Amino acid sequence: MRYPAFLPLSVLILIVFISPAIGWRPWPHNKTEAYDSIYGGSKKYEGSSEFVHLRYHMGPVLTANITVHTIWYGTWQRNQKKIIREFINSISAVDSKHPSVSGWWKTVQLYTDQTGANISRTLRLGAEKNDRFYSHGKKLTRLSIQSVIKSAVTARTKPLPINPQSGLYLLLTSDDVYVQDFCGQVCGFHYFTFPSIVGYTLPYAWVGNSAKQCPGVCAYPFAVPDYIPGLKPLKSPNGDVGIDGMVSVIGHEIAELASNPLVNAWYAGQDPSFPVEIADLCEGIYGTGGGGSYTGQLFNGEDGATFNMNGIRRRFLVQWLWNHVVNYCSGPNALDQ
Numbered sequence: 001m002r003y004p005a006f007l008p009l010s011v012l013i014l015i016v017f018i019s020p021a022i023g024w025r026p027w028p029h030n031k032t033e034a035y036d037s038i039y040g041g042s043k044k045y046e047g048s049s050e051f052v053h054l055r056y057h058m059g060p061v062l063t064a065n066i067t068v069h070t071i072w073y074g075t076w077q078r079n080q081k082k083i084i085r086e087f088i089n090s091i092s093a094v095d096s097k098h099p100s101v102s103g104w105w106k107t108v109q110l111y112t113d114q115t116g117a118n119i120s121r122t123l124r125l126g127a128e129k130n131d132r133f134y135s136h137g138k139k140l141t142r143l144s145i146q147s148v149i150k151s152a153v154t155a156r157t158k159p160l161p162i163n164p165q166s167g168l169y170l171l172l173t174s175d176d177v178y179v180q181d182f183c184g185q186v187c188g189f190h191y192f193t194f195p196s197i198v199g200y201t202l203p204y205a206w207v208g209n210s211a212k213q214c215p216g217v218c219a220y221p222f223a224v225p226d227y228i229p230g231l232k233p234l235k236s237p238n239g240d241v242g243i244d245g246m247v248s249v250i251g252h253e254i255a256e257l258a259s260n261p262l263v264n265a266w267y268a269g270q271d272p273s274f275p276v277e278i279a280d281l282c283e284g285i286y287g288t289g290g291g292g293s294y295t296g297q298l299f300n301g302e303d304g305a306t307f308n309m310n311g312i313r314r315r316f317l318v319q320w321l322w323n324h325v326v327n328y329c330s331g332p333n334a335l336d337q
């Protein structure tokens, strides 16, 4: 549900207390013996667990072609928008090189509703709205986010279309905007709007650019927190740490919106106020062997940048998702597929 910000802390704990030898060596991957002894040698880790009971709670999932309507809140550079648009366009691209973003989406397509209909393979960019002048200020709360969406769908000029069945509303805030709980607890979250505020029930997600506020938390591993000495950030694939970090969080939220748009479909845990969803279960896992303090096996480009999947023209680093058929996290760059 929420993309929590606690990962680097758990990373610290693992590095310091379990095995200083694990380190962060994305590629070539060389498992240490310590790592093997923690996770049982050849046992598939990647989050696999007999304790995870992801359940379907009978609510809808996004089975119709999905349209993503984007609100750019604050100050955005053209190139930043391009990177994010291309990531979203890559989700349904047919001809990207393997391992691809569309291959990553196949895990999402495995989820169905009670009629047996799968989540749509088609997701495309819809209308966009620029909120350049910070209509609700530079500090947003969870509720004022809904007011920003209301302004966008009721604007006098070019309002965003109202599309409750297959629309997904993505609010992206620039690096100078603080959103309630940003950095401390979350890097993004998703929910649905209330008719009392917006007039409709619309699934939406918020993701913030953390570049100026907490890149070591929300743009990890392209930036690292100060409290982990000696840990080197990885080079980001599109030359913008904040945006490359947002891409994985956007992927996280879109995957969860598709499988749990009204927070009554696919999640684990007993408490619907704190659902653990298909991306929550695989946070910090980007490749084979990932888990604990280790990202899993990644690729290093000629330019030294780290990535795990290909988009239409660009490369991205995006976390894996829970595959409920096999009961572990999976992604397109898995070595055994």
Ligand SMILES: *[C@@H]1O[C@H](CO)[C@@H](O)[C@H](O)[C@H]1NC(C)=O
Residues within 6 Å of the ligand: 028, 029, 030
């Ligand atoms: C992995 O580690 C072993 C033992 O330290 C070493 O012999 C081997 O060359 C390493 N492989 C890679 C790919 O670094």
Ligand SMILES: *[C@@H]1O[C@H](CO)[C@@H](O)[C@H](O)[C@H]1NC(C)=O
Residues within 6 Å of the ligand: 106, 109, 110, 111, 112, 118, 325
């Ligand atoms: C639809 O979901 C079922 C159940 O998870 C799965 O077996 C099937 O492969 C999915 N279809 C597609 C097109 O992904």
Ligand SMILES: *[C@@H]1O[C@H](CO)[C@@H](O)[C@H](O)[C@H]1NC(C)=O
Residues within 6 Å of the ligand: 065, 122
């Ligand atoms: C959904 O998208 C596919 C392309 O992937 C297209 O062929 C189909 O006509 C679309 N369906 C609707 C109802 O728009």
